[in-house]
Amino acid sequence: MPQAQISNNLAAILRELPDGVKLVAVSKFRPPEALLEAYAAGQRRFGESRADELAAKAAAMPADVEWHFIGHLQTNKVRSVVAHANIIQSIDSERLLRVVSAEAARAGRTIGIMLQVHVAAEETKTGFAPEEVEAMARLARTLPGIKTLGVMGMATNTDSAARIQADFRVIAACGVLVRDIIPDATELSMGMSGDWPYAINAGATIVRIGTSIFGQR
Numbered sequence: 001m002p003q004a005q006i007s008n009n010l011a012a013i014l015r016e017l018p019d020g021v022k023l024v025a026v027s028k029f030r031p032p033e034a035l036l037e038a039y040a041a042g043q044r045r046f047g048e049s050r051a052d053e054l055a056a057k058a059a060a061m062p063a064d065v066e067w068h069f070i071g072h073l074q075t076n077k078v079r080s081v082v083a084h085a086n087i088i089q090s091i092d093s094e095r096l097l098r099v100v101s102a103e104a105a106r107a108g109r110t111i112g113i114m115l116q117v118h119v120a121a122e123e124t125k126t127g128f129a130p131e132e133v134e135a136m137a138r139l140a141r142t143l144p145g146i147k148t149l150g151v152m153g154m155a156t157n158t159d160s161a162a163r164i165q166a167d168f169r170v171i172a173a174c175g176v177l178v179r180d181i182i183p184d185a186t187e188l189s190m191g192m193s194g195d196w197p198y199a200i201n202a203g204a205t206i207v208r209i210g211t212s213i214f215g216q217r
């Protein structure tokens with residue numbers, strides 16, 4: 001994609017986003033020049049889904065970038081991700097939650113985390129069932145090295161607006177459960193290129209957009 005296009009795309013999305021909703025530019029699989037173009041246009045939040053790619057890009061980009069890890073994370077990669085990410089949105093198992101906490105505490109830092117909720121029809125997507133979310137929030141509240149910011153989720157990949165809206169309502173309801181236990185955990189990360197206006201209507205505070213900024217992967 002011609003680079004001026006990236007800043008035009010960003011501007012078009014930011015015009016539509018309500019005040020206070022944060023945009024994570026999902027830069028996975030994009031070359032560094034694409035990230036730098038977005039950075040030059042003022043974008044500071046970037047989303048990556050692989051530990052090695054995050055480490056390489058964090059080393060190449062200015063220090064004031066806020067890095068969000070949004071991919072499935074294996075526990076043997078946690079140390080690297082904890083070293084580079086500001087926020088891990090994709091906490092999808094109790095074991096991962098405990099390992100992230102232990103690694104962050106060991107590194108002497110606090111990392112933002114979000115509990116990923118699985119509602120989409122696709123079995124390939126990971127996360128906690130809505131029934132598990134409350135217990136995970138109770139556990140997260142007790143663990144060192146982490147600050148629970150809220151929940152993250154994905155809607156089913158479908159043309160059915162009704163299904164997408166229903167999925168986002170379930171994720172938002174999980175967010176309410178978490179807030180009852182951890183009042184500061186007010187973030188609701190949902191909405192991607194194809195469905196983010198629905199996510200905004202359902203109360204999203206963070207949207208994660210790749211394709212509409214950087215073009216087709």
Ligand SMILES: *Cc1c(COP(=O)(O)O)cnc(C)c1O
Binds near residue numbers: 049191192193211212
């Ligand atoms: C890739 C990805 C996105 C961005 O998807 P686009 O359709 O390119 O906007 C958002 N969230 C997660 C978890 C992703 O893996």
